[in-house]
Amino acid sequence: MDPAALPASPINLDHPGHYLHWGVIQLSVANLVVIAAMIVVFVLALLLPFPKGKGPS
Amino acid sequence: MSIGWTGRTREAAIRALPPGKLLPDEQPAYVASWIYVFGVLTLSALAIVLTSGTVLALAGPAWWHTSALGHFVNSLHLWSVELFFFFMVIHLWGKFFMAAWRGRRAMTWITGVVAFATSIGTAFTGYLVQQNFDSQWISTQAKDGLNSVGIGAFFNVLNFGQMLLWHVILLPLVLGVLVVGHILLVRLRGVVPPIPHTVDHTDAAEDKS
Numbered sequence: 330m331d332p333a334a335l336p337a338s339p340i341n342l343d344h345p346g347h348y349l350h351w352g353v354i355q356l357s358v359a360n361l362v363v364i365a366a367m368i369v370v371f372v373l374a375l376l377l378p379f380p381k382g383k384g385p386s
Numbered sequence: 387m388s389i390g391w392t393g394r395t396r397e398a399a400i401r402a403l404p405p406g407k408l409l410p411d412e413q414p415a416y417v418a419s420w421i422y423v424f425g426v427l428t429l430s431a432l433a434i435v436l437t438s439g440t441v442l443a444l445a446g447p448a449w450w451h452t453s454a455l456g457h458f459v460n461s462l463h464l465w466s467v468e469l470f471f472f473f474m475v476i477h478l479w480g481k482f483f484m485a486a487w488r489g490r491r492a493m494t495w496i497t498g499v500v501a502f503a504t505s506i507g508t509a510f511t512g513y514l515v516q517q518n519f520d521s522q523w524i525s526t527q528a529k530d531g532l533n534s535v536g537i538g539a540f541f542n543v544l545n546f547g548q549m550l551l552w553h554v555i556l557l558p559l560v561l562g563v564l565v566v567g568h569i570l571l572v573r574l575r576g577v578v579p580p581i582p583h584t585v586d587h588t589d590a591a592e593d594k595s
Contacts, residue, residue: 363468363472366472367472367475367476367479370472370476371421371476371479371480373420374419374420374421374423374424374476374480375419375420375421377420379418379419379420381418
């Protein structure tokens with residue numbers, strides 16, 4: 330398949346990934362974003378009210 | 387007259403999990419929270435992983451590397467795995483903070499932990515069989531790490547055929563058994579209630595029994 334025929338990515342992926350370093354710990358920015366998203370979804374799951382069902386008749 | 391082992395197994399299964407308990411149509415009030423949704427979201431993502439993986443296996447690498455539909459199904463397989471882990475980690479956090487092993491649910495917790503570890507192995511072997519520079523990089527890095535702890539004597543991450551079979555047969559089979567066992571244990575013991583404000587001695591007593 331011709332790569333030119335592929336739809337353009339919303340962000341430029343044509344470069345090495347960005348990494349963060351803390352001593353022996355190395356973490357990609359992409360993975361850090363995913364971890365942050367998981368924490369946000371976790372907190373929202375605890376705080377957002379759950380829709381009430383019809384209940385037993 | 388003896389009912390034989392099949393009859394005894396059937397009766398034991400019905401005693402442990404009668405139909406109303408196996409497929410309940412209502413849950414306790416405390417389950418009405420978004421944090422209880424992530425187990426079934428994980429299962430839904432796993433269903434997409436298995437379905438897209440089956441299509442990939444049916445059509446083969448030449449299809450998923452060269453055709454537009456093949457690329458799409460290949461991407462569907464990857465992104466459903468991403469969602470599978472995303473939901474599973476939130477499920478894990480939720481269950482950890484509600485101490486979900488309470489009330490004789492230790493085996494439910496343990497099967498979940500082992501299923502999580504097996505999922506990592508399954509995803510890892512998936513990265514090894516991508517047939518690109520990424521899989522070459524991952525496999526050459528992983529073999530050094532695995533050899534350094536002695537596991538490399540039992541399998542070889544550079545062996546493409548071995549890793550492909552692990553990815554499509556062995557590990558999904560183990561994961562499937564663990565997931566089914568995990569769900570049956572959830573049905574058997576029920577969904578774990580929230581931690582009470584005061585210490586519930588019933589749970590502690592149950593754990594010791």
